[in-house]
Amino acid sequence: MTTGPDRALIAALADATGGHVATDVPLAPLSRWRIGGLARIYVEPSSAEEAAAVMAIMHGRPEPLFLMGDSSNTLFDSAGFDGVVVRIGRRMANMRLEGAQAWAQAGIWVPRFARRIGCSGLTGIEHTIGIPGTLGGLILMNGGSQRKGIGLNVVSVRCADSEGRLFELTHSECGFAYRSSTLQGQRTAILEARLEFERGDSAAIRREMLGILRSRRLKFPQKLPNCGSTFLSDPKMYSSVGPPGQALESAGLKGLRRGDAQISPMHANFIVNHGNASSSDVLWLIAHARNLVEQRTGYAMDCEVRHLAPDGALRPAHEPALHLFANQ
Numbered sequence: 111m112t113t114g115p116d117r118a119l120i121a122a123l124a125d126a127t128g129g130h131v132a133t134d135v136p137l138a139p140l141s142r143w144r145i146g147g148l149a150r151i152y153v154e155p156s157s158a159e160e161a162a163a164v165m166a167i168m169h170g171r172p173e174p175l176f177l178m179g180d181s182s183n184t185l186f187d188s189a190g191f192d193g194v195v196v197r198i199g200r201r202m203a204n205m206r207l208e209g210a211q212a213w214a215q216a217g218i219w220v221p222r223f224a225r226r227i228g229c230s231g232l233t234g235i236e237h238t239i240g241i242p243g244t245l246g247g248l249i250l251m252n253g254g255s256q257r258k259g260i261g262l263n264v265v266s267v268r269c270a271d272s273e274g275r276l277f278e279l280t281h282s283e284c285g286f287a288y289r290s291s292t293l294q295g296q297r298t299a300i301l302e303a304r305l306e307f308e309r310g311d312s313a314a315i316r317r318e319m320l321g322i323l324r325s326r327r328l329k330f331p332q333k334l335p336n337c338g339s340t341f342l343s344d345p346k347m348y349s350s351v352g353p354p355g356q357a358l359e360s361a362g363l364k365g366l367r368r369g370d371a372q373i374s375p376m377h378a379n380f381i382v383n384h385g386n387a388s389s390s391d392v393l394w395l396i397a398h399a400r401n402l403v404e405q406r407t408g409y410a411m412d413c414e415v416r417h418l419a420p421d422g423a424l425r426p427a428h429e430p431a432l433h434l435f436a437n438q
């Protein structure tokens with residue numbers, strides 16, 4: 111039931127977003143892993159200004175806030191989220207081309223963005239064609255593939271801070287490094303970005319993107335819900351043991367199942383959901399796999415995937431996993 115303070119908050123959020131607010135929203139159907147309980151409040155802004163207004167409303171309030179893109183790097187908890195999910199997604203997915211540059215809202219789906227850029231004869235982000243997240247999530251993580259990151263093409267990013275003030279960061283202010291940026295770990299909403307490309311040959315770009323998609327289809331599980339790579343690659347471990355997938359496979363972990371969660375028989379760094387997996391099934395597999403690989407190799411792998419706790423704590427998933435299942 112919606113309580114008094116919630117009613118005032120919901121009214122303010124509805125006012126800021128043209129009514130795009132809901133309560134007790136099941137997260138599982140919205141999540142890439144198809145896992146998650148109810149979110150107390152869910153709000154979807156449609157512009158930088160609306161998102162900034164939401165941030166201003168939430169400033170100083172006790173409820174935790176989670177900025178969600180497509181959840182392709184997030185494990186929601188089966189117990190739900192007792193706070194406000196701000197979705198920068200489908201309602202903020204416009205883009206336009208301006209010569210060799212593109213302006214886009216942060217909620218645009220990355221494969222759609224990459225296809226549009228490639229089809230316009232612009233080259234540089236073919237490597238992102240198979241990454242099922244939003245542009246905002248990708249920028250935050252400096253995500254990419256083939257040893258590249260989206261940051262290479264970012265000119266500037268427009269954000270709102272925790273008080274709802276709009277500001278712009280230049281490429282160098284974003285501090286892009288391997289799978290990281292200065293935007294991480296802050297209550298900052300990424301709202302829009304400007305990216306720059308080189309001119310290329312559309313047919314060659316298309317061939318490259320199709321090749322990337324084909325090789326991902328052969329390597330990665332596509333049929334069952336998953337969150338991509340569970341563990342991060344560590345350069346030291348890579349040179350002596352190999353990437354996480356290889357370390358997990360050598361430890362005999364491929365196919366290991368807990369409830370409806372399973373270490374993919376196709377690629378050991380992916381955990382798939384056969385239907386009714388819970389967040390604790392996934393966390394158990396993470397703790398077990400991490401401990402076994404550490405015993406065998408001496409390397410403790412950290413998670414790329416983050417777990418959102420009901421109280422709003424957002425941590426790499428191995429941290430809550432080890433806390434819950436220390437001795438697995």
Ligand SMILES: Cc1cc2nc3c(=O)[nH]c(=O)nc-3n(C[C@H](O)[C@H](O)[C@H](O)COP(=O)(O)OP(=O)(O)OC[C@H]3O[C@@H](n4cnc5c(N)ncnc54)[C@H](O)[C@@H]3O)c2cc1C
Binds near residue numbers: 244247255298299
């Ligand atoms: C099948 C599969 C394959 C994948 N392959 C790759 C790959 O090859 N390379 C790669 O780098 N990643 C890969 N990923 C991981 C994931 O797609 C990326 O990390 C993606 O960039 C996350 O975007 P998202 O919108 O889904 O983020 P979410 O999971 O929704 O959020 C991730 C983090 O970003 C924050 N965030 C999201 N949007 C915003 C915003 N607008 N403003 C501020 N913070 C925000 C969230 O708060 C959270 O901390 C893969 C995932 C899957 C499911």
